Amino acid sequence: METLKPILAAHPFFQDLEPRYLQLIAGCASNVRFEAGQFIFHEGEEANHFYLIRHGRVALEIVTSERGSITIQTLGEGDVLGWSWLFPPYRWHFDARATTLTRAIALDGKCLRTKCEDDHDLGYELVKRFAHVIMQRLQATRLQLLDVYGARP
């Protein structure tokens, strides 16, 4: 039977991951597709998945009373969407909406958490990869917060 293992292996997030781990992770993976405008998840909902975006674009949004819905970041091909599945209380902090037709691999967070508890080496590998993504996003967010274009060129 064909699995999603080759697709996972080709995604930048899982680059150079050991095949035995890919095999384990593939057991928690499924193909998903979102139409333009479709919400992938909403703030406050239980975070049971994360997504490897294969094609398309996803906007992370937050609704404010003053300015309505604001897009804080967009993600595209090769990006990872969501890490709230990894940390209690496993709730999404933002809305995620596909702005174009988006194809992704969904990874079942509960399934992966169980496998990580059983195999801490796998858990460490995943946490390292997510820590790298979180670090990049934090740096980008800091730069965004500086509002460098606001004061002077």
Place this chain on the structure above:
Amino acid sequence: MAPDRNTLPVVTSVADPMLPRPYGIQRVRRETRDAFTIALTPIGGGDSFSFAPGQFTMLYVLGVGEVPISISGDPAQPQTLVHTIRAVGTVTRTLSQLKRGDVVGVRGPFGSYWPVEEAQGNDVVIVAGGIGLAPLRPVLFHLLAHRNSYGRIILLYGARTPQDLLYVGELEHWRGRFDLEVEVTVDHATEVWRGHVGVVTTFIAKAPFDPFSTIAMICGPEVMMRFTVLELQKHGVQAENIFVSMERNTKCAIGFCGHC
């Protein structure tokens, strides 16, 4: 980072660098809430001057003052001098109120220039932030006019909001070309914006350039340029192939007043 640009040969000379020449405003185009583009031609006809991509002029508003402004027009069409200006000070705010037919003084061109000749045969990555696209626009005109002399050409442009993007029509045109990669992002947007949101540096990891054969040219706020340089280096571009535009403390433009 970049080699000392002062050692590069001067491409244009100025007859009298202290004497402003009168230029008439031919067109004014509003770009954003606080940025506008003016096209100037010499009063009474006659020749304008040639310039290299990246050079600037001193624009003088009678009775108000003088400011250094990068030339943002096509270097192959020097008869019309084009500047995109952000109205942030006394002189630039006055410039923003001028109309077709009004006269300004022009000195120049001054300053160093982007290494478009040295970049031949290489991929070229242009990273612009905010009004920083203006000094890089002549580079794009030059590269596209000599398209076969370069490898991949990539423009990565970031602005504060969709309303702060310069040259929207040209960006759309450039995005439609098969021989030019254009990525545009903004830091803040509402849900109606269908483009990218995020800092411009995030494009670098995905941009399809060969780091061993790439010349990068960057212009924007200093913080943005610093992070861009770090990201380019992280992806293999050598420091000597990264060029930035540092625009600080220009007063007389010829090293005479000592302000710089």
